[in-house]
Amino acid sequence: MTLTAELRVTRGNFDLSLDLVIAPGEVVALLGPNGAGKSTTLRALAGLSPLTSGRISLGESTWDSAETFVHSEQRPIGVVFQDYLLFAHMTALENVAFGLRARGVRRAEARAEASRWLDRVGLGEYAQRKPRALSGGQAQRVALARALVTGPSLLLLDEPLAALDASTRLQVRSELGRHLAEFGGHTLLVTHDPLDAMVLADRLVILENGRAVQQGTPSEVARQPRTDYVANLVGLNLYRGVAGGSTVDLADGGTVTIASPASGSVHVAFPPSAVSLHPSKPEGSPRNTWQVTVAAIEQHAHTTRVRLDGAPSVLADITTATLADLRLRPGDSLWAAVKATETHTYPA
């Protein structure tokens, strides 16, 4: 059974038009900036808001179309919400058992099954705790157990790790990955965190302004981003231009020498770490050099990322030592250099 969805939702000025296909056992991550339509997609699949047109079907059964609308409570789904939405007046066990009780499973049976799931997510001893007495990571796992206990065909995860602090996140992410690998149904992971998407998903769908702008496996998307948003996500400098032999005329201005000849409309990408900065025009080896001015300096854990304006504008990662040598300040004028062999060119 494959989940196929032609999602068409119009609301005010916003309009979503997204075709999604999820195979059994596949984890698809829907990645995009705020307001791209990620939540709208999730709500439509969950049956919380109807489509304007299009259809959603799982195998033979149709969930949403011009003729039919299956309400949330009748869809075989499980949803993990961003802030989990655990019922505050119920214990962890009652929260997990809720879906089974709602589907008519007898109390004792529902509790036994819920208890097994709590054990599975490693929270057996927290069964009698109220959500308020759980940590963020524990609440997330209860929410996951609650969503999976009914054996859904479609699992929807809405920013499942966004509410966690960095250290918990790492651990919960790997646990989530393990559970997703065991889950045989269809999974859609909605996130704006590229790392979550890369680690957890088999396939990425990048959504911008209600449209899918790129699809592919995490490594494909990371190596060949097609929009600035994706390039930023994976930390690449990305340019569009027209190639003629070993040079590319960029759409935003400037020319780049590339490693292997190409022709026609292309993307040129290179990582910020491939960019070196010099106080004066460097001489020597075949490389691209152009004049830039410092727009902003961001301190990251081990490197410093410099945003540079110029033709083209570029991101550069430099070491703290270089930063000290160059004494960079916004507005400073510099030369940027990139070796042709560091660039990666692919058809647009």
Place this chain on the structure above:
Amino acid sequence: MRRRRGRLPVVLALPAFLGLAFLLVPLAGLLIKAPWGTLSGQLFSAEVGEALKLSLICASLATVLCLVFGIPLAWLLARSGLPGRGFLRALVTVPLVLPPVVGGVALLLVLGRRGLVGEYLDSWFGISLPFTTAGVVVAEAFVAMPFLVISVEGALRAADPRFEEAAATLGASRWLTFRRVTLPSVLPGVVAGGVLCWARALGEFGATITFAGNFPGETTTMPLAVYLALETDPDAAIVLSIVLLLVSVGVLAGLRDRWISGPT
């Protein structure tokens, strides 16, 4: 850093203290004038006991009636996409500001033996509400229900509807969601509304005497008994009043935490 603490301006302080005295002196007077010597005798006399019992029973029944009909009404106002909800909400609050006597007259016109509905109640089912204990309950419920509806509706509107969506994705019908998710989450509002409603019903006078009359043992509740006793036996009136005062203060004390801390 020193806090600026001038003296209280007299134009504000004087009326403030007068206002305070105005609210507290009558209550103090009640306690001062109480016939403490014969109090216990009065307190356990047959009339007082009878009126108190009737009052407690009627107010409790009226509260149950308000809960049964008021909670769904509050839900309708807060959650359903019903058109004209704002107007409905305004209508519901009318009994809140309506003089209770007018409420009593309106009830008589509708539920009286010749009333719009009462006529059929009488001829079809042989039910006659005016001047009966049931009539007391109806009159009290009419006056007290808006307190419950407003309180519960406020709690419902403050409750996050996404929890109901979460319940729906777990396979819960709207009724199950209401019972197991919505209602428990607004329970503090329901309790506060219920207590207010009960206190209002307990003190109800105008609508009760108009619609249910004044028959000792049947419709003479505490407030009616106070009013009656004032003419014949002022001491008894004071004792009855003190009992009502104590009940009111008890309710206030019970609700204080909820009012200050709000729903948790």
